[in-house]
Amino acid sequence: MISFNRPPHVGKEEKYIAEAIANGKICGDGAFTRKCSDWLEKSTGAAKALLTTSCTHATEMAALLADIGPGDEVIMPSYTFVSTADAFVLRGAKAVFVDIRPDTMNIDETLIEAAVTERTRAIVPVHYAGVACEMDTIMDIARRHGLVVIEDAAQGMLASYKGRALGSIGDYGCYSFHETKNYSMGEGGALFIKDSKNILRAEIIREKGTNRSQFFRGEVDKYSWQEAGSSYLPSDMNAAYLWAQLEMAEEINADRLHSWNLYYECLKPLADEGKIELPHVPDGCVHNGHMFYIKVRDIEERTMFLTYLKEHGVYAVFHYIPLHSAPAGRKYGEFFGEDRYTTRESERLVRLPMYYGLTEDDLMKVVEKVKEFYRM
Numbered sequence: 001m002i003s004f005n006r007p008p009h010v011g012k013e014e015k016y017i018a019e020a021i022a023n024g025k026i027c028g029d030g031a032f033t034r035k036c037s038d039w040l041e042k043s044t045g046a047a048k049a050l051l052t053t054s055c056t057h058a059t060e061m062a063a064l065l066a067d068i069g070p071g072d073e074v075i076m077p078s079y080t081f082v083s084t085a086d087a088f089v090l091r092g093a094k095a096v097f098v099d100i101r102p103d104t105m106n107i108d109e110t111l112i113e114a115a116v117t118e119r120t121r122a123i124v125p126v127h128y129a130g131v132a133c134e135m136d137t138i139m140d141i142a143r144r145h146g147l148v149v150i151e152d153a154a155q156g157m158l159a160s161y162k163g164r165a166l167g168s169i170g171d172y173g174c175y176s177f178h179e180t181k182n183y184s185m186g187e188g189g190a191l192f193i194k195d196s197k198n199i200l201r202a203e204i205i206r207e208k209g210t211n212r213s214q215f216f217r218g219e220v221d222k223y224s225w226q227e228a229g230s231s232y233l234p235s236d237m238n239a240a241y242l243w244a245q246l247e248m249a250e251e252i253n254a255d256r257l258h259s260w261n262l263y264y265e266c267l268k269p270l271a272d273e274g275k276i277e278l279p280h281v282p283d284g285c286v287h288n289g290h291m292f293y294i295k296v297r298d299i300e301e302r303t304m305f306l307t308y309l310k311e312h313g314v315y316a317v318f319h320y321i322p323l324h325s326a327p328a329g330r331k332y333g334e335f336f337g338e339d340r341y342t343t344r345e346s347e348r349l350v351r352l353p354m355y356y357g358l359t360e361d362d363l364m365k366v367v368e369k370v371k372e373f374y375r376m
């Protein structure tokens, strides 16, 4: 069986975790956490990167930093992972879902402005598959309406938009280091802060509402409770696991892009025959091979296709039941305008096996099975 995902593991993780233990400081903000945050700041150009316990938590922090509260509205796509909405709904806000573009599966930037009301506080673009949303348009709308932009860049590490790293363009950006992402620490994430005036408050929120970070830097002589916060620090052992992969980030990225390009090349004939559709990467966007998806005719064909692959040793998956059609989405959100593409396109999408270390042999077996299905 060719599995859909394998958590990234490059070989030095165990050594670094042992070092973290030997350092005698396994809680948050130890030596490996600092190495990772420095690396992430250099890689993205963000004023600050804070490691968090997940991307969900990074997004929750951004919602707190943006002072999102009851009655506020937050614009986002419905075709996304639940965390994008959860972080704001937890603060009492309403999720306002806008349709996606069928070519990238990202929020349709041309539909956002019409969804803005006097209650709108933030826009949350999700860079699906590590392919950027149309950020110039989104930032312009936000500027004109005084809105905060929080990028869900969970899948976006090492991807860029017009030369700028995903996660560093909006006021806040969020990465995920879950085991299903390109780089992992088991569970974990990072929050990026663009404006240095927001850094101190972010550190306080992340440290149970205390100014302990300032205390450790020797900036204050005792620390105390400053405001409502929580515990969003990952342990240094998790950061040690991540560090091993950041050291090899370019290699991991190149390996994934190689697989992505090979899939694309091999499946192109099937797309040219009109049997399937392949992903689209707009000009100015550099992606990171996070995901290789194809689109089949409709949900009936997809069910048969996935069953066929599984029976022939290939584990492929689909994802994202659009949030507006799920029970919590109906309760906490509302779809603005017409659902032209969100439901229809989500029902056509299939993700093929993709992970660091996927062999060409296995990849070609997947391609062969996909082609076989369409020859039947």
Ligand SMILES: *Cc1c(COP(=O)(O)O)cnc(C)c1O
Residues within 6 Å of the ligand: 053, 054, 055, 056, 057, 080, 081, 083, 084, 126, 152, 154, 155, 175, 176, 177, 178, 187, 188, 189
């Ligand atoms: C994976 C993912 C998340 C959640 O990441 P966690 O680190 O598991 O909290 C959020 N949004 C998107 C788009 C994701 O793909």
